[in-house]
Amino acid sequence: MRWPAIAMLMMIGAAAAGGREGREGGGGREALPTSRGDEIVVSHPRQDELVVLQEHANFTITLSVGGRLKVPLHGLLVLHLNEDRIAILCPKPAEQLEDCPNGPTEEGDGDVEGNGEKCKEFSVEVGGLKTAEYVLTVELVDVLGNPIRIARRHFNALVLNEIDESLPPHPVFNVIIFSMDRACQLDQLLSSVQERIVNANSSMFRWQVLYKFSNKKFGDGYRKVKKMFPWVSFHQQSNLSSSVTSAYFDMFVAEGGDAKSFKGDYLRLVDDRSPFILHFVDDMVVTGVWSVQEQVFAYRLLSLRPDVLTVSLRLHPGITRCYATGSDRTPPPSFDPEMTWNWMNMMGDWAYPMSLDAHIFRTEDHARLAMALQYMNPNTLEGQMASFCFSGNSACPPRMSCYREAKVINIPANRVQNTFPNRYMSDAPSPALLNTEFLFNRRLITKHLWDKTFDTVHVPQPLIFAVGNLQHEMSEIVREPGDDSE
Ligand SMILES: *[C@@H]1O[C@H](CO)[C@@H](O)[C@H](O)[C@H]1NC(C)=O
Ligand SMILES: *[C@@H]1O[C@H](CO)[C@@H](O)[C@H](O)[C@H]1NC(C)=O
Numbered sequence: 001m002r003w004p005a006i007a008m009l010m011m012i013g014a015a016a017a018g019g020r021e022g023r024e025g026g027g028g029r030e031a032l033p034t035s036r037g038d039e040i041v042v043s044h045p046r047q048d049e050l051v052v053l054q055e056h057a058n059f060t061i062t063l064s065v066g067g068r069l070k071v072p073l074h075g076l077l078v079l080h081l082n083e084d085r086i087a088i089l090c091p092k093p094a095e096q097l098e099d100c101p102n103g104p105t106e107e108g109d110g111d112v113e114g115n116g117e118k119c120k121e122f123s124v125e126v127g128g129l130k131t132a133e134y135v136l137t138v139e140l141v142d143v144l145g146n147p148i149r150i151a152r153r154h155f156n157a158l159v160l161n162e163i164d165e166s167l168p169p170h171p172v173f174n175v176i177i178f179s180m181d182r183a184c185q186l187d188q189l190l191s192s193v194q195e196r197i198v199n200a201n202s203s204m205f206r207w208q209v210l211y212k213f214s215n216k217k218f219g220d221g222y223r224k225v226k227k228m229f230p231w232v233s234f235h236q237q238s239n240l241s242s243s244v245t246s247a248y249f250d251m252f253v254a255e256g257g258d259a260k261s262f263k264g265d266y267l268r269l270v271d272d273r274s275p276f277i278l279h280f281v282d283d284m285v286v287t288g289v290w291s292v293q294e295q296v297f298a299y300r301l302l303s304l305r306p307d308v309l310t311v312s313l314r315l316h317p318g319i320t321r322c323y324a325t326g327s328d329r330t331p332p333p334s335f336d337p338e339m340t341w342n343w344m345n346m347m348g349d350w351a352y353p354m355s356l357d358a359h360i361f362r363t364e365d366h367a368r369l370a371m372a373l374q375y376m377n378p379n380t381l382e383g384q385m386a387s388f389c390f391s392g393n394s395a396c397p398p399r400m401s402c403y404r405e406a407k408v409i410n411i412p413a414n415r416v417q418n419t420f421p422n423r424y425m426s427d428a429p430s431p432a433l434l435n436t437e438f439l440f441n442r443r444l445i446t447k448h449l450w451d452k453t454f455d456t457v458h459v460p461q462p463l464i465f466a467v468g469n470l471q472h473e474m475s476e477i478v479r480e481p482g483d484d485s486e
């Protein structure tokens with residue numbers, strides 16, 4: 001479901017302002033006095049929440065209306081879900097205008113129940129939600145339908161049985177991010193995850209970073225980035241807490257595997273309860289929005305089609321070159337209706353399913369290999385996986401899939417010309433320099449890369465730091481919907 005750009009901007013504005021509900025003056029109409037008691041506050045769903053529902057279950061909307069708000073003569077307090085009016089509350093659910101009590105009445109004794117600053121709380125049960133994006137609008141309107149107060153909530157619903165009966169209550173996507181000496185770029189990646197992956201911070205995802213550093217300064221970088229992303233679990237290589245474990249790790253150790261090895265660390269993070277696994281490396285950036293519908297597409301495809309090995313977030317039909325092999329002619333394949341192709345006949349990145357750059361695998365398939373192969377770091381892990389799934393190996397599903405646009409790119413920082421808005425560097429900054437900048441509170445931005453289309457999956461791009469409090473200024477430009485009338 002697509003929303004007009006303006007509506008999206010308004011919702012983003014509301015989110016940036018902490019979801020505060022305001023008043024919306026209807027074109028020159030008399031506005032009620034602003035006070036704490038004259039707002040409409042939606043407490044459930046939260047802004048941008050991912051609501052996970054069992055099929056046929058009801059969904060409860062909870063809101064409170066300030067005691068000072070009055071429903072004027074023949075006015076209404078109504079709820080809309082997208083375009084549909086789902087309930088009239090004034091103050092009790094009423095089908096008819098005549099059922100609504102008439103106003104106006106004395107101060108503190110409005111037609112909406114409650115007195116003084118007290119609020120009246122409403123709960124509304126809604127059935128029949130589908131897996132989709134929704135906008136809830138609560139409106140207090142006058143007799144002509146002009147809004148006096150409006151509150152909005154954007155949320156996504158995920159209806160379980162519609163997708164997969166066996167979907168477990170655990171995170172659907174287990175994401176493991178590898179990082180070494182690059183807290184600054186890890187911050188850039190995690191910021192882009194937060195901004196571009198819808199519901200990244202929800203029960204859909206589990207985010208884990210497996211990091212290592214070569215000196216104390218780099219370690220300080222990780223201490224800093226840890227504090228900035230409380231929804232991510234950080235694990236230092238060779239120093240994982242013993243409470244972090246998995247069925248695969250237990251099997252590995254029972255078979256005599258070295259619990260202290262990289263393989264041991266890695267297997268602790270491979271969660272047997274999450275059906276899908278994907279990886280990021282710290283020099284990647286999420287550039288395209290990965291919507292709930294697209295997330296659902298990926299796990300539906302991987303659940304239903306055993307011939308598909310992976311869904312790639314980095315490939316898209318515009319990829320025609322391969323940076324890694326230096327090949328200029330790696331044209332895209334012809335796709336079936338579900339955007340899958342046979343990778344065994346292809347060239348370059350189109351023929352490379354086992355990437356750790358945001359390729360989604362079934363945990364079961366991936367873990368079987370991760371248990372059997374020998375590796376001592378992320379590079380050899382990927383290398384071993386890639387050598388196993390060579391063209392012609394019938395043990396590997398022959399097809400892979402991607403989206404129509406890139407969701408991620410990899411910035412090979414060693415080849416980057418780096419631009420700082422206030423100074424220019426002819427050399428690529430070393431990890432040490434980037435780390436020092438980061439320790440001085442400077443952060444790399446990604447907005448200039450959003451929705452850009454490139455013809456390779458590795459894209460040399462400048463690393464750009466925010467100038468001063470640029471990010472702060474940008475969030476202030478986005479206003480909330482009601483501000484015009486103030
Ligand atoms: C859902 O809500 C409707 C209307 O309030 C009610 O009749 C129905 O029993 C509810 N269903 C469930 C499963 O709670
Ligand atoms: C992530 O979600 C948790 C719980 O829903 C919330 O407390 C936290 O503030 C969220 N963090 C971010 C960065 O959105």
Ligand SMILES: *[C@@H]1O[C@H](CO)[C@@H](O)[C@H](O)[C@H]1NC(C)=O
Nearest residue numbers: 213219236237238239240241
């Ligand atoms: C291992 O982790 C603990 C707890 O986070 C920390 O105090 C300790 O310094 C770490 N050890 C090394 C060698 O970094």
